[in-house]
Amino acid sequence: MRPTALMLFAAGFGTRMRPLTDDRPKPLIEVAGRPLIDHALALAEGAGLNRIVVNAHYRAGQIESHLAGRHGIAVLREDPQILDTGGGLRHALPLLGEGPVFTLNSDAVWTGPNPLATLAAAWDPARMDGLLLLIPRGRATGHAGTGDFLTDADGRLTRGPGAVYSGAQILRTDGLAEIPEPVFSLNRLWDRMLAEGRLFGVLHPGGWCDVGHPDGIAEAEALLAGQGDA
Template sequence: MRPASLMIFGAGFGTRMRPLTDDRPKPLIEVAGRPLIDHALALAPDAGIRRIAVNAHYRADQLAAHLADRPGLTVLRETEALLDTGGGLRNALPVLGEAPVFTLNSDAVWTGPNPLCTLANAWAPAKMDGLLLLIPPERATGHSGKGDFLIGPDGRLRRGPGAIYSGAGILKTDGLAEIPERIFSLNRLWDGMLSKGRLYGILHCGGWCDVGHPGGIAEAEALLAGQGDV
């Protein structure tokens, strides 16, 4: 059964996007005429998603106002502290439910197949606790680095330079209860899945751009103009 809930991470400070984030949160930075958060939300309908949680911390009022009155969407304000991705996901479970959930960063744009549909079609919960969508380095526009994961012949992941984590995945959330800290990265949850051989990966066959700095906006717009947005 495919997940029906989506967690979008929108609470970061957007430090690398300064000065554009001096007066707005990063998810409201525009690419090709619409905010990054809207690019992310546009992926949800085709994937059959019914519930969406978006966390907010830096300039949360602006993001909440932009997302007001959208059916099935809840903005969760992390007012006391930024909970990071793992803590943010655990904080959202009352909204998302106990079933596996889609997770999605809000600072990328895509071309080609809908990434959430690609994940849903490959999701096999009998053998997987997590499934991450990865980008081959040659198609990772705007990203520098050695990569995050190696994919085995059966799709199982292990850490190492290779494919790049796209910011999209499907995760079972049971393991969050075993992490004592309040503020933590999803890497903690992934590590538990890796130790059991239950974290898998699949490659995105379209384009992807990490909009992590002001120069990434032009790169993202060129990508969308050249290949068509999902």
């Protein structure tokens, strides 16, 4: 069944974005005249998702004020401590509901097909517990590094230098209950899926830019203007 709920990660401190994040959370930094979080929410709307949970910690009140009154969006504070991606997703499960969910980072911009729709079209729950949207390293604008995953002919993943994880995925959440720590990364869940051969990847055919540092804003705006498309 196609997931209908989205976890949007927006709780981080944005330390690489300083000084821009000294007075605001990173999701409210503007790219091409719109806050990053609104770029992400436009993707969710375009994919027809009707239940969205946004986590918040650093300057959470600003996130709450920005999203106040928007239908189908719940802001969930992580307090007193930030829970990382795994702990944050588990904390949100009562609002997300049962079954697989989309997750999306709020610090990237995209061109080309809707990334959430690409994931939905490739999702096969009979074979998969997780499906990650990947970017070929040569098209990962704003991202430094050798890549995160290798794929076999069937799309099954192993860790290694190759494609870059984009911050968008579909996950089964059952395994979160088996992790005892309150604060943990979704890498813990991925490791279990990798060991069982049930973590897969699909490539995004359009453009993507990681807006993780101030210089990334200009790169993202160039991408959106059509200057950085592959």
